[in-house]
Amino acid sequence: MTAVIEAGTYTAEEMMVVAAARRLRDGVTCFVGIGAPSRAANLARRTHAPGVVLIYESGTIGAKPQHLPLSIGDGELAETADAVVSVPEIFAYWLQGGRIDVGFLGAAQIDRYGNLNSTVIGDYEHPAVRLPGGGGAPEIAASCHETFVLLSQSRRTFVERLDFRSTVGFGDGIGSRELLGFSGSGVTAVITDLGVLEPDASTCELVLTSLHPGVDADTVRAQTGWRLRVSDTLLEGAPPTQAELSALRSFRTMENGA
Amino acid sequence: MAELLTLADAVASFVEDGQTIALEGFTHLIPNAAGHEIVRQGRRDLTLVRMTPDIVYDQMIGAGCARKLIFSWGGNPGVGSLHRFRDAVEHDWPAPIELEEHSHAGMAAAYAAGAANLPFAVLRGYRGTDLESRTRVARIDCPFTGERLSAVPSIRPDVGIVHAQKADERGNVQLWGITGVQKEVVLASARSIVTVEEIVPELEARPGAVVLPGWAITAVALAPGGAHPSYAHGYYERDNAFYVEWDAISRDRDLFRAWMQEHVYETADIA
Numbered sequence: 456m457t458a459v460i461e462a463g464t465y466t467a468e469e470m471m472v473v474a475a476a477r478r479l480r481d482g483v484t485c486f487v488g489i490g491a492p493s494r495a496a497n498l499a500r501r502t503h504a505p506g507v508v509l510i511y512e513s514g515t516i517g518a519k520p521q522h523l524p525l526s527i528g529d530g531e532l533a534e535t536a537d538a539v540v541s542v543p544e545i546f547a548y549w550l551q552g553g554r555i556d557v558g559f560l561g562a563a564q565i566d567r568y569g570n571l572n573s574t575v576i577g578d579y580e581h582p583a584v585r586l587p588g589g590g591g592a593p594e595i596a597a598s599c600h601e602t603f604v605l606l607s608q609s610r611r612t613f614v615e616r617l618d619f620r621s622t623v624g625f626g627d628g629i630g631s632r633e634l635l636g637f638s639g640s641g642v643t644a645v646i647t648d649l650g651v652l653e654p655d656a657s658t659c660e661l662v663l664t665s666l667h668p669g670v671d672a673d674t675v676r677a678q679t680g681w682r683l684r685v686s687d688t689l690l691e692g693a694p695p696t697q698a699e700l701s702a703l704r705s706f707r708t709m710e711n712g713a
Numbered sequence: 714m715a716e717l718l719t720l721a722d723a724v725a726s727f728v729e730d731g732q733t734i735a736l737e738g739f740t741h742l743i744p745n746a747a748g749h750e751i752v753r754q755g756r757r758d759l760t761l762v763r764m765t766p767d768i769v770y771d772q773m774i775g776a777g778c779a780r781k782l783i784f785s786w787g788g789n790p791g792v793g794s795l796h797r798f799r800d801a802v803e804h805d806w807p808a809p810i811e812l813e814e815h816s817h818a819g820m821a822a823a824y825a826a827g828a829a830n831l832p833f834a835v836l837r838g839y840r841g842t843d844l845e846s847r848t849r850v851a852r853i854d855c856p857f858t859g860e861r862l863s864a865v866p867s868i869r870p871d872v873g874i875v876h877a878q879k880a881d882e883r884g885n886v887q888l889w890g891i892t893g894v895q896k897e898v899v900l901a902s903a904r905s906i907v908t909v910e911e912i913v914p915e916l917e918a919r920p921g922a923v924v925l926p927g928w929a930i931t932a933v934a935l936a937p938g939g940a941h942p943s944y945a946h947g948y949y950e951r952d953n954a955f956y957v958e959w960d961a962i963s964r965d966r967d968l969f970r971a972w973m974q975e976h977v978y979e980t981a982d983i984a
Contacts, residue, residue: 489791512817513739513891525791525953528740530946533890539921542739542764542894543825546818551837574814579847585802587794590765590786594818594838623841635841636861 465695467648468607469703470667472498473695475559475605475646483556484508486595489527491605492559494706495646497523501702510555512591514540523706546591550598553638558599560592562622564614565606567660567681568631569624569642571596572617579619589621596622597635601643608647614680625659649675651692655684665690715884715907715930720939721981723906723932724750731780732871735762735902736769739893740790741946744876745769746939747908749977752776762870764820764894765790768942768959771797772977774810775969781811783868785820792956796963806966814848819865824894826867827901839863873902876940877925878947880909881916884927890946892923899925908936910948 465473468491475495479485481504487496497520500507509518513528517537524532533539540549549555562571563586573592577583596602602624606612624642625631632641641659645652651665663675664686672685695703718726728734728751736744748769751759760781763770767789773779775797787798801810815823822834835853839845840863853864875895877888886907888895899905907930916924927933942952942959962972 513741513893515891525956526740526951527790528891528893529951530741530890530944533741533946539891541892541896541923542817543821543897546821547825547836551818574844579843582803585787585794585799587788588784588786588814589816589842589844591817593816593842593844594836597838620841620843626841631841636837637841 465700471646471648473699474692478603478644479504479507482506485557485559486510486555486599488560490561492561496559498703502699514542514545550594555599558595558602560604564612564617566617568628569661570620571622572619574619574621576618592622597637600639604642604645606647608649608678610680629659662686665692667692668694715927715933718932718934720750720934720936723934724754727872727904728756730756731758733760734872735870735898736874737894737898739891741891742876742940743943744874744908746936747874748773752977764817771795771963774798774801777807779810783813785815785817789956792960823865823868824897824901827869828897831867833864833866835862835864868901870902873898873905876908878910878945880912880933884930884933885916886925887916887922889919889922896923904931906932908934908939910937910945
C-alpha cells in the first residue's frame with residue numbers, strides 16, 4: 456500500500472477498481488466476489504450507480520453496506536439486504552435461474568479466452584501453491600448474463616496456459632460456451648491495472664481495447680504471457696475523478712479500522 | 714426429540730473416528746467450539762465436509778483429525794490462505810490429506826439432495842473445467858429434453874454440526890441472518906448436533922428465521938460464544954482482528970502447536 460497519496464495522484468490499483476466500477480450500469484443485478492470486485496461494485500453503488508443490486512453468494516440480495524465487507528457473509532450484508540436466502544437457493548434459483556446480469560470476479564491466472572484459475576499453481580496432485588479453489592466462480596461465469604474480471608496484469612497472471620482451468624470464460628474459443636450449455640455472453644471485460652481487454656467478436660480472444668492514462672500498448676504486451684492483440688480503435692480511459700477517489704479511499708480507511 | 718447434552722457429551726456420544734463429519738456455517742454461525750471439542754477428544758481419520766473450510770478446519774487439519782476434505786473454497790476470508798490446509802496439501806504435514814473438490818453450486822446442490830434423500834443432484838456446471846476430471850461428478854442427459862447436465866453425488870454426513878442462536882427446552886432450534894446451508898446439512902446427516910448461544914423456555918416467532926424442530930435434531934448443546942471468531946447475528950460481531958492474527962499463527966508449525974495447546978487442549982468449552 457502506498458504510504459502517502461497526494462491530491463490528484465492515484466495508484467494503478469485504484470485506477471483498476473475505478474475503471475471496473477464504471478462498467479457497472481445503474482440498476483443492474485450484480486453477483487459480487489470478495490476483494491477488488493467487491494470494492495469496485497460498492498464504489499459503483501456509491502457513485503454513478505446507486506440502484507445497482509449487489510448480490511453476495513452468502514444469500515444476501517440487494518445488500519447496501521455502509522462499510523466495505525471483509526467477507527462475503529458479513530452481518531451488515533444481511534442487515535441491509537432486500538432479502539436473505541439460503542446458499543442452495545442463491546445458486547439454484549437466482550444464479551442458475553438466469554436472473555443475474557453481471558458477475559464480478561477475480562482470479563490468480565487468466566488465459567486468452569478469459570478462462571480462470573483459482574485452484575492451484577503447479578500440478579494439481581503436487582501443487583507449488585494450493586489456492587482456495589473455485590468457490591462460486593465457475594457457476595457465476597457460467598450463468599450470469601456477462602462477467603467482468605479484475606486482475607493485476609503480469610506474465611505471472613496473464614498466461615499462455617493455465618495451471619488449472621477452474622472457471623470457463625470462453626473455453627477453447629468461439630462456440631465453446633454454447634456446446635457446454637452455458638447461458639450468457641461470458642467474460643465481456645477484463646479490467647487490469649494497465650487497461651481493459653475485451654473479447655474479439657469473431658474469435659472470443661481477449662484483445663486490448665483501452666489503456667489507462669499514461670500506459671502504452673507495449674507495456675501491456677510485455678506484461679501478457681501470450682501474443683496480445685491490440686484493437687485498431689484503442690481508447691484511453693479517463694483518470695479517476697476526485698469523487699471516485701475519495702469514495703474509494705473512504706473504504707480503505709474503514710477496512711484498516713476494522 | 715433432541716437430547717440436551719453438554720458439548721463434550723454430544724461429541725463423545727456421536728462423533729467417532731473414521732466418520733464423515735460436516736461442520737457448516739457460511740461465514741456466519743461457524744461451529745468453532747464444536748470443532749475444538751472434536752480436537753480435544755482426539756478424533757482421527759475424519760472425512761471433513763464443508764463448503765468454506767476456514768480457521769476451524771485449518772485447526773482440525775493441523776491437529777491431525779482429518780484424512781480427507783470435501784470442500785469448494787478453502788481460505789481465510791478477507792485475509793488469504795489457510796496455512797495448515799496448505800501445509801497438509803503441499804507438504805503432507807502433519808499427514809497427507811485427500812481432497813474432493815467441488816464448486817459452491819455443486820456442494821449446495823449436493824447437500825439439498827442429501828436432505829431430500831436423493832442419491833445425486835443435477836446442475837449446469839463443472840463442464841469445461843479441469844475439476845470435472847478430478848472430482849466425483851458425472852455427465853447426465855435430461856430424460857425429457859436431452860440437455861446434457863452434471864450430476865453430483867449427494868452429501869450424507871454421519872454427523873452434521875451447526876451453530877445457532879437459540880433453542881428451547883424441547884430442543885427446537887431457531888437461527889437467523891445468513892442461514893447458509895445449515896438446514897440442509899442437519900437434514901442430510903444421519904445424526905446432528907446443534908450448538909446454541911442460549912436455551913430459552915419458549916422460542917418467539919421471528920420473521921425470516923429458520924426453525925428446525927427438535928425431533929429432526931439428535932442433540933442440542935449450549936455453547937455461548939461458540940461461533941467465535943465468526944459471529945452470531947444479534948449476539949456478537951465477527952472478530953476480524955483474529956482472522957488477521959490467525960494468518961501469522963498458522964504460518965508457523967510451532968506457533969500453531971503452541972496456540973492450540975493453550976487455547977484448545979488446555980481450555981475447555983471456550984471457542
